[in-house]
Amino acid sequence: MRYEHIKAFDIPDGWYKALERIWTKGDSFFVGYGSEITETKKLNLTIPSNWQFNPGTGSVSTTQGDDITLLGGYTSGCGRRAIDPAGTVLQVSVSGRVLDLNVSNGGDIRVDGFTIKDGDLSGDGAGVYAASSSSSGAPGDVTLANNIVTGNSSSLASGKGGGVYAVSYTTTTDIAGDITLVNNIVTGNSADFGGGVYAGSFSSSGAAGDVTCTNNTLTDNNADYGGGIYLYASGSPGGSINAYNNIVWGNTASTGGDVYLNKGPNIANAFYNDGSDSAGDDWDYGDSTNFDLDPKLTSNYHLRPGSPCIDAGTNDAPALPATDVEDDQRMIDGDRNGTEIADIGADEFISKAILTFLMLLLN
Ligand SMILES: [Ca+2]
Numbered sequence: 001m002r003y004e005h006i007k008a009f010d011i012p013d014g015w016y017k018a019l020e021r022i023w024t025k026g027d028s029f030f031v032g033y034g035s036e037i038t039e040t041k042k043l044n045l046t047i048p049s050n051w052q053f054n055p056g057t058g059s060v061s062t063t064q065g066d067d068i069t070l071l072g073g074y075t076s077g078c079g080r081r082a083i084d085p086a087g088t089v090l091q092v093s094v095s096g097r098v099l100d101l102n103v104s105n106g107g108d109i110r111v112d113g114f115t116i117k118d119g120d121l122s123g124d125g126a127g128v129y130a131a132s133s134s135s136s137g138a139p140g141d142v143t144l145a146n147n148i149v150t151g152n153s154s155s156l157a158s159g160k161g162g163g164v165y166a167v168s169y170t171t172t173t174d175i176a177g178d179i180t181l182v183n184n185i186v187t188g189n190s191a192d193f194g195g196g197v198y199a200g201s202f203s204s205s206g207a208a209g210d211v212t213c214t215n216n217t218l219t220d221n222n223a224d225y226g227g228g229i230y231l232y233a234s235g236s237p238g239g240s241i242n243a244y245n246n247i248v249w250g251n252t253a254s255t256g257g258d259v260y261l262n263k264g265p266n267i268a269n270a271f272y273n274d275g276s277d278s279a280g281d282d283w284d285y286g287d288s289t290n291f292d293l294d295p296k297l298t299s300n301y302h303l304r305p306g307s308p309c310i311d312a313g314t315n316d317a318p319a320l321p322a323t324d325v326e327d328d329q330r331m332i333d334g335d336r337n338g339t340e341i342a343d344i345g346a347d348e349f350i351s352k353a354i355l356t357f358l359m360l361l362l363n
Pocket residue numbers: 310311312331332333334335340341342343348349
């Protein structure tokens with residue numbers, strides 16, 4: 001491992017420069033950010049030498065079945081990691097995607113612990129384009145966790161996923177991969193389909209995988225179809241679309257302000273979500289655990305005291321993360337009634353009283 005001193009925060013296109021060097025040298029690098037004196041967070045990249053990088057577009061692809069794993073939040077020297085997306089920023093200064101990730105022949109993609117902002121292009125996935133595909137055998141899974149995705153915009157007619165385009169697809173009879181989104185804050189993005197997120201699993205001749213969204217906050221996104229999120233599953237029956245503990249509220253679209261569901265013959269489960277305006281297919285098992293109330297968010301999308309999302313989720317959600325988007329423990333007894341219940345959204349609320357108690361313990 002070597003440390004490549006590129007300041008992705010101070011130089012907005014530092015991410016591209018880093019990838020270019022990685023491609024040139026075929027080695028592993030850490031990418032720092034911030035000033036040389038105060039830098040604290042780094043990106044840990046491990047890029048096999050057979051990967052392809054196109055310096056013109058910043059895209060990374062591999063056809064060897066390798067995984068692409070991007071983890072943010074490393075401390076100086078990369079000895080320790082703390083999830084801190086607010087302090088680990090990837091952005092572009094010119095029009096283009098922030099992250100363009102393609103794997104084929106079975107590789108998985110994971111993007112975990114970044115702010116991804118200001119992507120702007122005429123195409124799918126202005127912030128993050130993450131696709132695992134296969135023309136022989138099963139494609140891999142795509143996971144986005146602990147990210148802040150904001151201010152990304154697709155200007156393409158029929159463009160999908162202003163903030164995030166996450167898909168797994170195959171032209172074979174195999175089962176497509178799973179798409180998992182947990183602990184992401186997605187705000188202020190726009191596209192034609194899925195202003196915040198377009199998430200899909202589809203197989204030409206086999207079954208779809210599962211598309212699971214747990215504890216995300218999607219708000220202030222805009223689209224024609226699915227302002228917050230467009231969820232897609234296609235293929236023979238077998239996959240399920242799961243939405244648990246999410247805030248998908250206050251997004252706008254011509255059709256499906258918060259959610260557009262296109263599930264094909266597959267099952268859709270929606271429980272313990274805050275949001276209302278959905279269109280397309282019905283949720284098969286949506287029930288009274290969902291509600292439509294102002295989540296009472298702060299300016300940086302944390303839960304305010306008195307939020308109806310505090311202790312309002314379920315601890316049995318699939319892929320429930322053990323921490324929140326800023327690495328706070330989940331679950332915390334936010335309403336102080338003696339029972340620890342997961343909150344709804346990417347933030348787990350800590351009351352001032354609990355915080356004071358924890359500070360006393362630490363001191
Ligand atoms: Ca809680």
